[in-house]
Amino acid sequence: MNILIIEDEARIAKRIERMTRAFFGEVAQILLCESLQSGLKAIDQHPVDLLLLDLNLNGEDGFDILQTMVAGSFHTIIISAYTDKAITAFAYGVLDFVPKPFDEIRLGQAFARLNKEIRPPVHETRFLAVKRGGRINLIEIKNIRYIKGAGIYTELHLTNNQTELHDKSLEALEKLLPVNFERIHKSYIVCWAEVDQLMAEAGGRYNLLLRNKELLPVGRSKYKTIKNRLI
Structure with a gap:
């Protein structure tokens, strides 16, 4: 540390x-x-x-x-x-x-808070700051559709279909994101407002269908939590 x-x-x-x-x-x-x-x-x-x-x-x-x-x-x-x-x-x-x-x-x-899952209220964190071209840009939380792990970095996938690279890991961002974001897989965090439905696939696999028709994988350990939340 x-x-x-x-x-x-x-x-x-x-x-x-x-x-x-x-x-x-x-x-x-x-x-x-x-x-x-x-x-x-x-x-x-x-x-x-x-x-x-x-x-x-x-x-x-x-x-x-x-x-x-x-x-x-x-x-x-x-x-x-x-x-x-x-x-x-x-x-x-x-x-x-x-x-x-x-x-x-x-x-x-x-x-x-570094070690506990203490999530901020929905309206507490409003921005994620990202570095781009030597400048800092503030990305509004409400414009994030989902976040994908990319090694030690993360990809912020936005509602305007653009992608921003963030220096924080998924684990670090998970402590900052409000409760309307959910870790659904070891490599994905999704905004619930962007979720359409949970879909069962062959071989006991599950995906989340987003409102823009993208499919995100659901981890086996996350399935019950997500299913109960969508009921």
Whole structure:
């Protein structure tokens, strides 16, 4: 677990580091940065699994680069006193927003979301940020038909029939997507609004027929859940 902390107040940074080590133990490799510039450099030079980001860094606004951060393969947890920005942060696809002042229990709850299936409400996450041609583009969740695993990346298949490549894995996106998205197969997540019907095929196989007539495979372990949801 490679963890990057971007926090300009040394006392708070050390407190976050101490609580983080208490939660993750020796498996955590933690790097501290005190500015957005040094944080971005660290992300370019080191593998990151989890980013803990303050939004006000020596007068710099963390929201200026939040889209860049959430487009990465890692999860982002905001730790900030600017609670009025929490709704916007969640809309961009952060894993959690921990308001300052905080304690070990609240920070631990944010860390627990990494390992638990705690899904956000339907209207909490509004965008997925993707990198394209050196720029960050925000894809609205409501425009995603389904998501397909593509190695360590994912393909966002959109309602306009375009496809966008995302740096996050299916497992990482599953923690950010609202409850109207369902993992139906080891390689597919679908938006329920796009589903037409469940179809049985020869050999005990099952597919989901989408409203645009595409067929997606259904994993055997997912069949009963999907069938019950479609009743």
